[in-house]
Amino acid sequence: METFLQVITIFILAIFVGVEVISKVPPILHTPLMSGSNAISGITLVGALISAGMQATTLTILLGTFAVALATINVVGGFLVTHRMLSKFKRKE
Amino acid sequence: MVGIQVAYVLASVLFILGLKGLSHPRTAVRGNLIGAIGMLIAVGATLLDRNIISFEYILIGTLVGSVIGALFALKVKMTAMPQMVALFNGFGGAASVLVAGAVLSESLVRGGDVGMQFLIATAASGLIGAVTFWGSLVAFGKLQGLITEKPVRYRGEQVVKVLVFLIALYGAFKTIQGRGNVEWYWVASGVGSVLGILLTIPIGGADMPIVIALLNAYSGMAAAATGFVLNNSILIISGALVGASGVFLTKIMCDAMNRSLPNVLFGGVGSVVETIKADDLYGGKVKATTPEEVAMILKMARRVVFVPGYGMAVARAQTPVRILTEAMEKDGIEVEFGIHPVAGRMPGHMNVLLAEENIPYDKLKEMDAINDTFAQTDVVIVIGANDVVNPLARESSGTPISGMPILNVDKARTVVVIKRSLAPGFAGIPNPLFAAENTLMLFDDAKKAMEDLVKAYREAA
Helix, strand or coil: CHHHHHHHHHHHHHHHHHHHHHCCCCHHHHHHHHHHHHHHHCCHHHHHHHHHCCCCCHHHHHHHHHHHHHHHHHHHHHHHHHHHHHCCCCCCC | CHHHHHHHHHHHHHHHHHHHHCCCHHHHHHHHHHHHHHHHHHHHHHHHCCCCCCCHHHHHHHHHHHHHHHHHHHHCCHHHHHHHHHHHHHHHHHHHHHHHHHHHHHHHHHCCCCCHHHHHHHHHHHHHHHHHHHHHHHHHHHHHCCCCCCCCCCCCHHHHHHHHHHHHHHHHHHHCCCCCCHHHHHHHHHHHHHHHHHHHCCCCHHHHHHHHHHHHHHHHHHHHHHHHHHCCHHHHHHHHHHHHHHHHHHHHHHHHHCCCHHHHHHCECECCCCCCCHHHHHCCCCCECCHHHHHHHHHCCCEEEEEECHHHHHHCCHHHHHHHHHHHHHCCCEEEEEECCCCCCCCCHHHHHHHHCCCCHHHEEEHHHHHCCHHHCCEEEEECCCHHHCHHHHCCCCCCCCCCCCCCHHHCCEEEEEECCCCCCCCCCCCHHHHCCCEEEEECCHHHHHHHHHHHHHHCC
């Protein structure tokens, strides 16, 4: 119960931080915001690494490895594509 | 054990700073890099943790994923960005399903006590992750043109959706009974997959920005749920950040369409009876023009505003738009762009397309900023937009778009609308703007019309 209260506290506080930070993003950057936050949601990779590295049964290894691959696509692709997009936004020279 | 927690805190801080960087185009590139470094730290710390005893499969998984992800990201055209974002989003959701499934079966093999939090979070990861994955795939299919962009509606649709949702919940309930049931977990995820398809397939093209934002929120929630499975702080924090971002964008998109989220998800557009007859509205009042005539008007203008819509993206007319912009600016004409929040197929879509054409971002104005300037604007060129410039929206009721905030282009001295025909937009209603006293219609494909216009402008003295 104590850990649960701890993690739920973290969760709720993080939501508030998220809303606070994201409400400052101007509409012009909404697409990069989506793809960038999308890349962050690839954090599931951390969970995937844990389950792929547990070596419990063949099934968990298989599922974990597959999850690692999918989450890595999300992370690598997400950050790269966001970078590509953002580097196009320029000021008048 | 302490080391990894410190690393996770550091990564969380970097994620927040990274998102903060996105508050201005000047700092955005750096913000994204900071986020990527945060990810690197989180992943690195996890790999160093002693719980991980085997690396060969991890290596295979990350290699394959990195290559595929990088290829996608570097090859994709900017115009295909909405479907790319949808696809990546889906992969994150799928990963959550697999991780929670793997952890559940591992815990059943190992035995020992499992708490209620673990079981509920596992079921939630499976359900939300499956909805995210399949919903994103359908969105991808629609945006890529593999599935019809039209809303797919059928009799009893709402009943079917509610039933499938209840079955999914039942599956989740069976998953968490006792010490957990992995078979029921996969059933629940399977039903969640069906639900993901059912929720996305009825949604039409113009509502796509809302759906993409919503799926973004789901992917965050799925990651947070997986965090509750593993009691892992970094997953919970990142998931909450992304979830908040997705919900926030969804709300902005809904407000910009003056529609509630349930209305988008469960239908609404098209159900309003059409009260205005297009023939009565347009009959004898629509004035067609030529590129030459428009070029003459532009030559005399001091301020011109482009209002782009999805039609510009489809016709790939951005390049001639940029060429004409540069030509006009050389003649001392002030040129800006008025961008509606829901123009295009995802939040911010038009900005990305125009930025790729090297149009400086300080010319891309949001709706509230540009609306006051239309009265002092000589010419507005509406290119591939329709509902977002329909003055009927200002009327309080009677149309599907009533109350929707629009770009008040009709206040400008002259409005040039580039459009193939008088066909209605997504809302299915005629647009009085096309018949207005100060409106000229340039009937053609957006790209062809713009190229002709560039030519005519150069030839006009």
